[in-house]
Every structure is written in C-alpha cells, then in structure tokens.
Amino acid sequence: MIINHPLLGPCDAQEFIYKGDARLIDRPDGMSDGAEAAFYDYAYLRDNPAGEHRELWFHEQGDRSWLVVTRNTLTHEITSVELARDVARSRGRSA
Amino acid sequence: MHDLAPLTALGTTRPRQDTIGPLTISEAPDWALASVAARLEQERACADALAGLLGGPAPGIAQHVQGAELGAFWIGPHIWLIEAPYTPDLAQRVKSACGGSASVTDQTDAWVRFDLTGGGIVAVMERLSNLDIAQMQPAQARRTVIEHLGCYVIRHADSLTIYGPRASAQSLHHALVTAAKSAL
Numbered sequence: 001m002i003i004n005h006p007l008l009g010p011c012d013a014q015e016f017i018y019k020g021d022a023r024l025i026d027r028p029d030g031m032s033d034g035a036e037a038a039f040y041d042y043a044y045l046r047d048n049p050a051g052e053h054r055e056l057w058f059h060e061q062g063d064r065s066w067l068v069v070t071r072n073t074l075t076h077e078i079t080s081v082e083l084a085r086d087v088a089r090s091r092g093r094s095a
Numbered sequence: 096m097h098d099l100a101p102l103t104a105l106g107t108t109r110p111r112q113d114t115i116g117p118l119t120i121s122e123a124p125d126w127a128l129a130s131v132a133a134r135l136e137q138e139r140a141c142a143d144a145l146a147g148l149l150g151g152p153a154p155g156i157a158q159h160v161q162g163a164e165l166g167a168f169w170i171g172p173h174i175w176l177i178e179a180p181y182t183p184d185l186a187q188r189v190k191s192a193c194g195g196s197a198s199v200t201d202q203t204d205a206w207v208r209f210d211l212t213g214g215g216i217v218a219v220m221e222r223l224s225n226l227d228i229a230q231m232q233p234a235q236a237r238r239t240v241i242e243h244l245g246c247y248v249i250r251h252a253d254s255l256t257i258y259g260p261r262a263s264a265q266s267l268h269h270a271l272v273t274a275a276k277s278a279l
Contacts, residue, residue: 012225061240063171
C-alpha cells in the first residue's frame with residue numbers, strides 16, 4: 001500500500017505506523033459537565049465502518065509527521081491524506 | 096589525566112574504507128552534527144537564523160543545502176540537521192544563532208556516516224531501502240530504513256551520504272558491504 005504523503009509524496013506504507021481512529025483528535029474537555037461519559041466514549045467506543053474510515057498514521061520511518069488518512073476499509077483505496085496538525089488546527093485543537 | 100585513544104564508530108583507529116567493484120564505501124568520522132527544532136510560533140525566526148548561518152535559505156522539504164561552512168538538511172516539518180567538518184562547538188554555535196527560536200541538540204556522537212562514491216550507487220541502494228533512489232535528485236535528503244535501522248540518505252551529484260545510528264554502525268556497514276557484493 002502506498003500513502004501519498006502531503007509533504008514527501010508517495011511513500012511505502014511500511015514506513016508508517018497505524019495509530020487508530022482519527023477521532024482521537026477530538027479529545028473531550030475533562031473539566032466539562034458530563035466529562036466522565038465523554039471520556040468513556042472517547043477511550044473505549046469506536047466505530048468499525050465497512051467503507052470510508054478516517055484514521056491516524058504516524059510516519060515513524062520518515063519525517064515523523066502524523067497524518068489523517070481517509071481509507072476505504074473494503075478496498076484499501078486511499079482518497080485523502082492530510083497532515084494531522086492541519087486537521088487539528090482547523091478544529092481549534094492545536095496552536 | 097585520561098589517556099583515551101580515539102576510535103571510529105566501527106572501533107578502529109583509522110576510518111574503514113571498502114571498495115567493491117566500482118563502488119567505494121567510506122566511513123567518515125570527521126563530521127559534527129546538531130539538530131534544530133523550531134519552537135511553536137517561532138518557525139519564521141528559526142528559519143531566518145538558519146539562513147544567516149548557512150548564507151542562504153534553510154533547506155525546504157526533503158532538501159539538503161551546502162553553505163560556505165555548514166551544511167543542513169530537512170528531517171521533518173521545522174526540524175533540520177546541521178552538519179559541518181568536525182568541530183566540538185557546532186551545537187553551541189547553532190544555538191547562539193537561533194536563540195530562543197529553536198531547541199538545539201548536539202548529535203555528533205549519535206550517528207555514523209558512510210559516503211558512497213563511484214559507480215553502482217543506485218543498484219546497491221535499491222536493495223537496501225524502499226526509497227526511489229533512481230528518482231532522487233542531487234541535494235535531496237530523506238529518512239528511510241536500511242537493515243531495520245532509521246537512516247538519513249543524502250543524494251549528492253556524484254556520491255551519496257548515509258547517516259545511521261552509531262550504536263549499530265557495524266550492522267549498517269555489514270548491510271552496505273553485503274548489498275554491494277551482491278549487486279556489483
């Protein structure tokens with residue numbers, strides 16, 4: 001499988017480590033009302049879609065960037081690759 | 096007083112050199128390295144400081160630049176490695192130039208450097224790494240895996256430089272020589 005890195009171009013998936021559902025970016029506010037339930041959901045509950053899935057990949061044997069890869073779990077087709085930093089910033093999650 | 100004999104990463108007093116067919120693999124111990132990581136929201140100031148050190152723009156994505164005294168290559172977003180002929184104060188010099196805009200770490204003793212010169216570089220490297228070596232242009236630098244080791248590979252016009260983890264210098268050297276004997 002080839003991941004088309006937004007900075008470096010096509011890279012072998014062997015260079016990456018899979019880090020799970022991209023929803024991990026949306027860490028709940030631990031000080032808010034209902035934080036316990038929100039963290040239970042955040043820590044334990046995952047969707048397992050047969051189809052398009054947004055997931056985190058870490059370029060461990062490359063430039064160490066975190067990516068959000070949109071992948072079809074049925075076909076392995078990758079339709080979008082973004083820097084996780086940009087995704088997090090667009091949601092106000094990172095400076 | 097201590098009386099220590101300087102040894103290269105391969106444990107000898109003189110750098111190892113192997114010639115296999117048209118290719119020469121040379122251990123190059125006389126290099127100093129320092130890493131530079133721009134601090135948050137200081138990326139511009141850090142790049143400007145590096146430009147001052149290098150006498151030209153800091154290297155862009157996957158690029159290597161050679162200044163009058165110092166070289167530098169990109170290893171990640173807003174992270175670079177600075178290289179220079181051996182000097183004990185490279186990291187201090189880079190830190191004083193970058194000030195509070197970057198975190199600088201001396202990397203000299205962390206890496207072993209091998210220079211590949213002569214013919215057959217592509218044939219050897221395509222057996223060692225999944226980089227597209229034939230497509231790499233001079234002054235491009237990438238991180239990759241060679242023999243399960245994370246290494247930096249820098250393409251020059253007529254040679255290739257590999258930085259690998261110094262603690263695994265013999266494993267990396269063995270892999271290079273084995274691949275060269277197989278390919279050439």
